[in-house]
Amino acid sequence: xxxxxxxxxxxxxxxxxxxxxxxxxxxxxxxxxxxxxxxxxxxxxxxxxxxxxxxxxxxxxxxxxxxxxxxxxxxxxxxxxxxxxxxxxxxxxxxxxxxxxxxxxxxxxxxxxxxxxxxxxxxxxxxxxxxxxxxxxxxxxxxxxxxxxxxxxxxxxxxxxxxxxxxxxxxxxxxxxxxxxxxxxxxxxxxxxxxxxxxxxxxxxxxxxxxxxxxxxxxxxxxxxxxxxxxxxxxxxxxxxxxxxxxxxxxxxxxxxxxxxxxxxxxxxxxxxxxxxxxxxxxxxxxxxxxxxxxxxxxxxxxxxxxxxxxxxxxxxxxxxxxxxxxxxxxxxxxxxxx
Amino acid sequence: xxxxxxxxxxxxxxxxxxxxxxxxxxxxxxxxxxxxxxxxxxxxxxxxxxxxxxxxxxxxxxxxxxxxxxxxxxxxxxxxxxxxxxxxxxxxxxxxxxxxxxxxxxxxxxxxxxxxxxxxxxxxxxxxxxxxxxxxxxxxxxxxxxxxxxxxxxxxxxxxxxxxxxxxxxxxxxxxxxxxxxxxxxxxxxxxxxxxxxxxxxxxxxxxxxxxxxxxxxxxxxxxxxxxxxxxxxxxxxxxxxxxxxxxxxxxxxxxxxxxxxxxxxxxxxxxxxxxxxxxxxxxxxxxxx
Numbered sequence: 001x002x003x004x005x006x007x008x009x010x011x012x013x014x015x016x017x018x019x020x021x022x023x024x025x026x027x028x029x030x031x032x033x034x035x036x037x038x039x040x041x042x043x044x045x046x047x048x049x050x051x052x053x054x055x056x057x058x059x060x061x062x063x064x065x066x067x068x069x070x071x072x073x074x075x076x077x078x079x080x081x082x083x084x085x086x087x088x089x090x091x092x093x094x095x096x097x098x099x100x101x102x103x104x105x106x107x108x109x110x111x112x113x114x115x116x117x118x119x120x121x122x123x124x125x126x127x128x129x130x131x132x133x134x135x136x137x138x139x140x141x142x143x144x145x146x147x148x149x150x151x152x153x154x155x156x157x158x159x160x161x162x163x164x165x166x167x168x169x170x171x172x173x174x175x176x177x178x179x180x181x182x183x184x185x186x187x188x189x190x191x192x193x194x195x196x197x198x199x200x201x202x203x204x205x206x207x208x209x210x211x212x213x214x215x216x217x218x219x220x221x222x223x224x225x226x227x228x229x230x231x232x233x234x235x236x237x238x239x240x241x242x243x244x245x246x247x248x249x250x251x252x253x254x255x256x257x258x259x260x261x262x263x264x265x266x267x268x269x270x271x272x273x274x275x276x277x278x279x280x281x282x283x284x285x286x287x288x289x290x291x292x293x294x295x296x297x298x299x300x301x302x303x304x305x306x307x308x309x310x311x312x313x314x315x316x317x318x319x320x321x322x323x324x325x326x327x328x329x330x331x332x333x334x335x336x337x338x339x
Numbered sequence: 340x341x342x343x344x345x346x347x348x349x350x351x352x353x354x355x356x357x358x359x360x361x362x363x364x365x366x367x368x369x370x371x372x373x374x375x376x377x378x379x380x381x382x383x384x385x386x387x388x389x390x391x392x393x394x395x396x397x398x399x400x401x402x403x404x405x406x407x408x409x410x411x412x413x414x415x416x417x418x419x420x421x422x423x424x425x426x427x428x429x430x431x432x433x434x435x436x437x438x439x440x441x442x443x444x445x446x447x448x449x450x451x452x453x454x455x456x457x458x459x460x461x462x463x464x465x466x467x468x469x470x471x472x473x474x475x476x477x478x479x480x481x482x483x484x485x486x487x488x489x490x491x492x493x494x495x496x497x498x499x500x501x502x503x504x505x506x507x508x509x510x511x512x513x514x515x516x517x518x519x520x521x522x523x524x525x526x527x528x529x530x531x532x533x534x535x536x537x538x539x540x541x542x543x544x545x546x547x548x549x550x551x552x553x554x555x556x557x558x559x560x561x562x563x564x565x566x567x568x569x570x571x572x573x574x575x576x577x578x579x580x581x582x583x584x585x586x587x588x589x590x591x592x593x594x595x596x597x598x599x600x601x602x603x604x605x606x607x608x609x610x611x612x613x614x615x616x617x618x619x620x621x622x623x624x625x626x627x628x629x
Binding site for chain 2: 073075099102105106107109110111113114115116117118128143146150151152153155156158160161202204208221245263277288295301307312313314319320321322325326329330334337338
């Protein structure tokens with residue numbers, strides 16, 4: 001009762017990074033609230049899940065192991081969570097702000113009439129006073145998230161409804177093992193008590209999921225392009241520079257929306273959060289929602305032909321010029337001087 | 340075969356183009372400077388509905404939006420592109436709704452619309468980016484959902500086959516009607532306004548809009564009922580009052596902060612060979628690269 005729950009995302013038996021990041025956050029909040037951390041794994045062939053998650057401080061692991069639960073579909077996973085939450089009455093529940101978490105979370109919150117805050121960038125515990133109702137609350141979950149295109153940051157609370165639900169994007173929280181020998185308990189759920197046949201009306205006919213080839217999150221150098229890069233051709237220059245420097249290519253939302261780069265490369269509040277030692281922003285104007293995802297970079301170089309681009313204010317170096325001109329020079333003089 | 344389709348659409352401030360004019364000197368957002376637009380992914384949703392209508396004559400596409408009086412613009416914009424009609428759900432009781440109270444109100448309105456085969460909406464709205472309202476409406480109505488739709492591949496035997504665009508791949512699913520679909524930006528763009536339809540529906544408006552006009556419309560809208568945009572308030576839908584608006588919203592905004600980034604001391608460089616070479620030398624020397 002009153003514990004913290006994390007819904008685990010599992011692909012081929014491997015628990016995803018975003019789930020491990022949420023467990024890490026959940027563990028530290030559980031310590032603060034003096035409650036337990038519980039996790040739910042729903043899928044098929046989940047024997048290896050326990051050993052992956054217990055080191056993150058999971059006290060209770062609920063396993064729903066059933067062939068019909070893999071691959072994920074909305075209805076059965078919703079039914080599982082709704083029923084389990086009705087029994088266990090968690091105070092807080094987290095899921096990844098992934099295609100699965102964002103499909104599942106709203107349904108569960110709608111069924112339970114509990115508040116859900118999407119894409120939180122920070123989660124804290126604190127008190128809240130509702131002056132109108134004359135009520136004060138202790139130990140609420142502060143769900144902090146950008147809003148209004150990233151121009152403001154709002155702190156959201158769910159004073160009366162439980163669980164307090166939040167989703168968080170991959171890479172926003174840090175992942176950290178608390179104790180490799182941490183002991184938790186495994187509870188196997190009788191799946192047929194939680195789902196009905198009617199939950200399986202949606203069939204998955206075909207599925208092509210690629211393993212993430214990119215690792216933008218941990219790249220030491222990122223060459224990122226914005227709408228100002230202009231063309232797919234020019235984006236190839238960014239790839240060349242990244243390859244020469246041993247980095248990865250990132251992109252702003254505008255560039256992704258314009259089809260200049262894959263969604264997986266998107267950096268910012270609606271993409272990945274990165275902390276490289278060098279961030280080269282090419283043709284990126286620097287909307288707040290982008291800056292929020294890269295402001296912790298150790299060094300920022302901005303290449304832009306607009307000297308007043310907002311990103312220039314947070315850059316260490318602003319090169320005023322065109323991508324087509326500047327990047328080949330960077331490649332040339334890096335090669336010349338790096339020997 | 341024909342279908343009754345409801346498209347859920349939202350009027351949103353255009354947060355994508357928060358340019359220099361849209362920020363005040365103190366770094367806060369000048370909301371007045373942001374134009375109100377048709378939420379982009381809801382346009383992708385409308386296109387999917389219109390394509391079904393093209394393919395299955397007799398299909399009826401109705402647009403439902405919740406918002407203030409000026410949100411009637413969304414309905415007109417939809418009529419110009421081929422929708423058959425629209426409903427504006429409006430009233431101060433709906434103000435302050437979070438996603439859950441919004442989905443409750445929309446679900447009540449959809450129930451009122453009769454037998455519906457399909458609800459189509461954008462994946463998310465750009466002012467909140469939550470992607471919650473679609474699935475929450477589906478849950479309230481007890482319907483299956485297919486989210487992140489990129490393309491409708493087939494409709495046959497009472498089932499729809501949809502290609503979904505996921506983070507790292509694609510998935511094809513088959514779902515029986517009635518159902519709810521949320522559509523991605525990666526789906527086909529919406530067709531532009533049709534000139535004939537734009538002329539036809541130029542004078543389409545709500546009773547509220549007509550009342551604020553200088554001229555007296557007389558019987559015009561009685562004789563031209565297709566130009567009437569239906570306006571619904573709380574009295575028109577079956578609902579529990581405490582589930583609407585603020586009281587129906589479990590989430591409360593505790594505080595709001597403007598995002599202000601601390602400016603660094605930046606060096607401005609030109610793009611000359613000499614400058615770039617010096618920069619690269621410096622980055623190599625301090626082990627930032629190499």
